Amino acid sequence: MKLQVKNVHKSFGHTKVxxxxxxxxxxxxMTCLIGASGSxxxxxxxxxxxxxxxxxxxxxxxxxxxxxxxxxxxxxRQRIGIVFQSFNLFPHMTAEENVMLAPRRIFxxxxxxxxxxxEELFDRFGLKDRMHHYPDQLxxxxxxxxxxxxxxxxxxxxxxxxxxxxxxxxxxxxxxxxVLKSLKxxxxxxxxxxHEMAFARDVADKVCFLDKGSILEQGTPADIFSNPRQERxxxxxxxxxxxx
Amino acid sequence: MTSPxxxxxxxxxxxxxxxxxxxxxxxxxxxxxHDGTLTIATGNPAYFPWVIDDAPESGKxxxxxxxxxxxxxxxxDADHVSWVRASFDESIQPGAKNFDVNMQQFSITADRDxxxxxxxxxxxxxxxxxxxxxxxxxxxxxxxxxxxxxxWGAQASTTAVPMLVGLVNPDSDPMxxxxxxxxxxxxxxxxxxxxxxxxxxxxxxxxxxxNDGVVLGQFPAERSTNPDQFGMxxxxxxxxxxxxxxxxxxxxxxGTLAKLEATWLAESTGVPVIK
Amino acid sequence: xxxxxxxxxRRQAHERKLKRRSMxxxxxxxxxxxxxxxxxxxxTPGWExxxxxxxxxxxxxxxxxxxxxxxxxxxAIFAWSVPLIAALGLAIALARDVRDPVFYPLRLFGILYTDxxxxxxxxxxxxxxxxxxxxxxxxxxxxxxxxxxxxxxxLTYAAYVAEIFRSGIESIHASQRNAALSLGMxxxxxxxxxxxxxxxxxxxxxxxxxxxxxxxxxxxxxxIGPVEIFRQAGVFKSLLASFTPYVVAxxxxxxxxxxxxxxxxxxxxxxxxxxx
Ligand SMILES: Nc1ncnc2c1ncn2[C@@H]1O[C@H](COP(=O)(O)OP(=O)(O)O)[C@@H](O)[C@H]1O
Ligand SMILES: [Mg+2]
Numbered sequence: 109m110k111l112q113v114k115n116v117h118k119s120f121g122h123t124k125v126x127x128x129x130x131x132x133x134x135x136x137x138m139t140c141l142i143g144a145s146g147s148x149x150x151x152x153x154x155x156x157x158x159x160x161x162x163x164x165x166x167x168x169x170x171x172x173x174x175x176x177x178x179x180x181x182x183x184x185r186q187r188i189g190i191v192f193q194s195f196n197l198f199p200h201m202t203a204e205e206n207v208m209l210a211p212r213r214i215f216x217x218x219x220x221x222x223x224x225x226x227e228e229l230f231d232r233f234g235l236k237d238r239m240h241h242y243p244d245q246l247x248x249x250x251x252x253x254x255x256x257x258x259x260x261x262x263x264x265x266x267x268x269x270x271x272x273x274x275x276x277x278x279x280x281x282x283x284x285x286x287v288l289k290s291l292k293x294x295x296x297x298x299x300x301x302x303h304e305m306a307f308a309r310d311v312a313d314k315v316c317f318l319d320k321g322s323i324l325e326q327g328t329p330a331d332i333f334s335n336p337r338q339e340r341x342x343x344x345x346x347x348x349x350x351x352x
Numbered sequence: 353m354t355s356p357x358x359x360x361x362x363x364x365x366x367x368x369x370x371x372x373x374x375x376x377x378x379x380x381x382x383x384x385x386h387d388g389t390l391t392i393a394t395g396n397p398a399y400f401p402w403v404i405d406d407a408p409e410s411g412k413x414x415x416x417x418x419x420x421x422x423x424x425x426x427x428x429d430a431d432h433v434s435w436v437r438a439s440f441d442e443s444i445q446p447g448a449k450n451f452d453v454n455m456q457q458f459s460i461t462a463d464r465d466x467x468x469x470x471x472x473x474x475x476x477x478x479x480x481x482x483x484x485x486x487x488x489x490x491x492x493x494x495x496x497x498x499x500x501x502x503x504w505g506a507q508a509s510t511t512a513v514p515m516l517v518g519l520v521n522p523d524s525d526p527m528x529x530x531x532x533x534x535x536x537x538x539x540x541x542x543x544x545x546x547x548x549x550x551x552x553x554x555x556x557x558x559x560x561x562x563n564d565g566v567v568l569g570q571f572p573a574e575r576s577t578n579p580d581q582f583g584m585x586x587x588x589x590x591x592x593x594x595x596x597x598x599x600x601x602x603x604x605x606x607g608t609l610a611k612l613e614a615t616w617l618a619e620s621t622g623v624p625v626i627k
Numbered sequence: 628x629x630x631x632x633x634x635x636x637r638r639q640a641h642e643r644k645l646k647r648r649s650m651x652x653x654x655x656x657x658x659x660x661x662x663x664x665x666x667x668x669x670x671t672p673g674w675e676x677x678x679x680x681x682x683x684x685x686x687x688x689x690x691x692x693x694x695x696x697x698x699x700x701x702x703a704i705f706a707w708s709v710p711l712i713a714a715l716g717l718a719i720a721l722a723r724d725v726r727d728p729v730f731y732p733l734r735l736f737g738i739l740y741t742d743x744x745x746x747x748x749x750x751x752x753x754x755x756x757x758x759x760x761x762x763x764x765x766x767x768x769x770x771x772x773x774x775x776x777x778x779x780x781x782l783t784y785a786a787y788v789a790e791i792f793r794s795g796i797e798s799i800h801a802s803q804r805n806a807a808l809s810l811g812m813x814x815x816x817x818x819x820x821x822x823x824x825x826x827x828x829x830x831x832x833x834x835x836x837x838x839x840x841x842x843x844x845x846x847x848x849x850x851i852g853p854v855e856i857f858r859q860a861g862v863f864k865s866l867l868a869s870f871t872p873y874v875v876a877x878x879x880x881x882x883x884x885x886x887x888x889x890x891x892x893x894x895x896x897x898x899x900x901x902x903x
Contacts, residue, residue: 154805157809159805159808159809182811182812182813183811184811185808185809185810185811186810186811187811188809189809189810190809192802192805192806194802196802196803196805196806197806198803198806198807198821198825199825200824200825200828209807209810209812209820209821210807210810210811210812213812213813213816213820214810214811214812258810259809259810262810262811440865441864441870444680444864444868444869444870445680445870446673446676446677446679446680446681447673447676461866463866463867463868464866464867464868466868467679467680467867467868467869468868505852508849508858508861508862508865509861509862509864509865510865511866513862513865513866514866525854526854527772527851527852527853527854528849528852528854528858528862529850529851529852530850534758534850534851537758537762538758538772538851538852540758540762541758541761541762541770542761542762542764542765542766542767542770543758543761543770543771543772543851543852544852
């Protein structure tokens with residue numbers, strides 16, 4: 109297994125947000141987390157990235173435990189890319205500077221040495237002519253693609269996506285989803301929290317339904333969408349997909 | 353309705369105006385701020401030895417004593433002298449004043465005289481060098497050559513500033529301070545070596561304020577072309593000036609001023625004259 | 628799309644009309660006020676005295692060169708204080724921002740520091756440090772009032788500057804920090820390359836106001852000896868029995884501060900334009 113989450117617990121003060129989550133993600137697989145707002149999807153992704161310390165439980169990446177509180181999170185985060193719903197580009201830097209900052213500081217690579225790889229990434233995601241623009245000169249879809257490029261430039265082993273299309277105008281959603289598809293073809297291991305049910309059904313290898321901080325049900329898209337076993341899963345799908 | 357209070361006020365007013373006629377001498381009549389009373393301003397606070405214990409009403413201290421003597425000559429008895437406090441700035445600002453004369457070691461200068469009026473001088477001061485024992489032990493001598501090399505300070509609002517340039521002409525720019533207390537603090541902190549004051553003030557500071565204070569030497573009044581003479585300050589064109597000058601000159605003639613100097617100002621003959 | 632050779636659009640014509648009308652109104656009201664001042668004030672009974680005291684041309688001519696010379700000292704003190712204030716202020720702001728509980732004492736120090744130095748009048752700090760520390764027995768040149776006066780200004784102003792930096796740092800949304808950390812950047816790189824550049828830009832106007840206040844407080848150093856422009860003006864006031872030297876000093880100050888403020892505003896506006 110590429111990533112293993114074992115019985116993870118997380119509370120904010122007295123609010124229990126993750127309640128013993130266990131999840132296996134195989135190399136090259138795309139796992140989709142679905143569930144109502146507030147069910148803990150974002151928190152789970154942030155815990156995997158070590159932005160939030162977990163209270164209890166273990167997280168394993170490539171056969172090594174990473175959630176040990178005694179470990180320095182910094183080198184581990186470099187191996188795990190994450191993209192957020194609200195892009196979070198650095199507004200005072202051009203797209204290219206956004207992408208180059210972390211590799212420059214962490215790998216001590218010069219701009220010139222980085223440029224070929226970075227240009228290739230921009231090119232691949234249709235951003236070649238936007239490299240020298242500032243974030244506020246880019247559309248939402250372009251910003252989100254830059255954010256993905258920024259995470260990819262660190263050459264992560266696994267990518268986490270937290271509702272990355274939710275803040276986009278409908279006509280821009282597709283260009284971002286295309287990027288995910290293309291990454292899957294490369295064999296990237298991905299975990300994404302999403303409300304794009306159609307996309308999850310078509311592309312995901314595995315779908316997990318989160319409810320109140322627990323994974324209530326998981327399986328292939330066919331299992332979950334066509335044949336949900338839990339009452340709450342059915343309710344949730346009925347609400348997001350509408351009556352059929 | 354007539355309240356007892358009003359009656360009392362009326363009686364008081366009558367008695368004041370009655371005594372007025374007696375108190376004011378012919379020269380000053382109708383020329384003072386308040387009829388029958390001479391209003392004199394002093395500093396806030398007023399310093400030793402010019403006014404003792406910041407209480408000019410006691411008549412103790414050189415300026416307080418001179419004030420009552422001048423008032424007496426003009427026909428105001430002690431009960432008809434009233435004191436107020438006023439800064440130098442208040443004295444030179446345009447507009448009505450709250451005093452007839454202001455007396456706080458104001459040096460008479462031609463420039464100031466264009467804007468305000470000064471009485472005839474009531475005191476001519478030697479300038480003196482205030483320093484500390486450490487500086488004297490360090491080799492400072494009461495000679496111009498030695499003094500020039502010192503780091504100097506003075507109180508900014510006094511004529512000691514131009515005098516310093518005129519008499520000593522020090523090698524480095526002098527430091528200037530708001531008041532005597534700050535000059536003393538700088539002397540104590542070793543930021544300046546010496547400060548220039550009128551002799552009575554220097555003697556007082558050396559004795560009381562500055563630890564190990566020493567008056568190193570004095571420049572007698574004759575030494576400068578423009579000696580430091582103290583005059584009472586009045587509003588430009590004040591008609592009282594004539595009466596006051598008359599009174600001061602009379603006190604000078606009859607030896608009163610010299611007597612008051614001897615009473616209130618320290619013996620200065622022990623201070624070496626600067627060569 | 629409007630053709631350029633078709634003349635102004637309706638909106639342009641309308642705006643032009645409005646602009647002309649407001650210019651005429653402004654011109655009329657300004658000239659009425661100025662005329663009232665110029666004609667009425669000299670009619671007042673005290674005007675001659677006030678003019679003599681505050682606007683005496685002879686005294687302007689006599690005092691200007693020395694005042695200008697003394698002003699150079701203000702400029703010098705200001706110039707060497709600003710970088711020190713900026714550096715210390717930033718350091719204090721960063722000390723107050725550390726999250727690691729190990730560094731809690733550092734944080735506490737930052738809090739105490741800003742509370743104390745913002746609560747005490749600058750004059751007191753200038754006296755206390757300017758006379759007090761040299762009074763402990765330091766030898767020349769280490770007891771210089773320039774040195775300790777500068778220390779007093781720097782300590783006081785760094786407290787204000789630190790608070791402004793801190794408010795700037797806190798105004799940057801946590802998601803920016805998270806984005807940088809999630810890439811594997813160190814907390815210090817995150818602060819240096821992501822948070823601070825945005826925070827500093829955001830607080831430039833507030834810091835400009837602090838600098839203008841500092842300009843004026845530089846004069847407080849004169850309390851401990853240095854003869855800067857306001858002290859020199861005070862000496863002239865005392866010797867000439869006139870307030871005109873203060874007016875000259877103020878004019879010299881304004882000649883520098885007004886363009887400086889305008890320039891700062893202009894730079895800021897330009898920066899904002901460039902970003903949008
Ligand atoms: N930093 C935080 N402090 C306190 N509560 C939080 C914090 N982050 C998330 N929560 C709470 O945790 C719960 C799960 O949130 P989240 O993981 O964002 O859900 P989802 O992404 O599925 O919508 C919510 O009730 C939310 O209010
Ligand atoms: Mg979420």
